[in-house]
Amino acid sequence: MNKDQIKKLQKNVGVNSDGFIGRDTFTALFKKLGASDVRANELALAANVHMRTYKILDSANRFVHFIAQLAHESGNFRYMEEIASGAAYEGRKDLGNVIAGDGKRYKGRGPIQLTGRANYRKYGQALGFDFENHPEIVAYPSVGMLVACKYWSDNRLNELADQDDVLAITKKINGGTNGLADRKAHFAKLKSWV
Known part of the structure; x- marks a missing residue:
């Protein structure tokens, strides 16, 4: 993600718009999407490290697809x-x-x-x-986030996100198309935030 996209995201989640994504931005994002304060903090700690390692932060599309899919799967980060x-x-x-x-x-x-x-x-x-x-x-939210990033990488979902292929990503995660409309809605909302 570039600096302008990060600043836009930060503005949308209500944190200081400095253009550097980190734990505070992730915490605010997960809270805004529905996670409790404690869960948002735990997820953010892991996301700040592992989303970089697995190159999910390399582009806005990767980031948005990843968060949209996880938001659907976890009931807006309420359920682990x-x-x-x-x-x-x-x-x-x-x-x-x-x-x-x-x-x-x-x-x-x-x-x-x-x-x-x-x-x-x-x-x-x-x-x-x-x-x-x-x-x-x-x-455990921090371990689950690591697993999610590894799963994403192993299944080459960054490449599908680069192609903007929500259907193929959904099939790789779900094995079918359950919740496709909700996944698309999450994607559209998050895309508007970056």
Whole structure:
């Protein structure tokens, strides 16, 4: 994102418009989107580091697509764990849920709603956490933000954001098109802020 886009975002979220995105800007953004004060601070701490590492801040499109998708997945950053029980994922071999109880144990968590034993194992191993034996860790906002950034990068979603392809991004995150209209609405709102 360039300095002018950052200043516009800062103005829209109500912080000092200095053109340098950091923890205060992220905290204000997450609060404005619906996160509690505590959750906004935790998400901001991680976003300030990991969104840079995974090159999500390299362009406004990447930033807006990323935040829009996460806003949809997490109910505007209010939920770091899926509200449903996870029973619908029971026996889903495509998610690696092969042991009785896996559906509930590996239900969606974090702002991107990581789902399924296979994903918990994959991202835990990649990031140095034991998510498979301790899936609840993904629901910690700071850890969940790291997982979201890694998932975004691994699935080459920066490239799809560069192409402005909300449909393809949605399919990579959701496996289908659930909530597409809401995702587009989040995108349009956030795009107007930068």
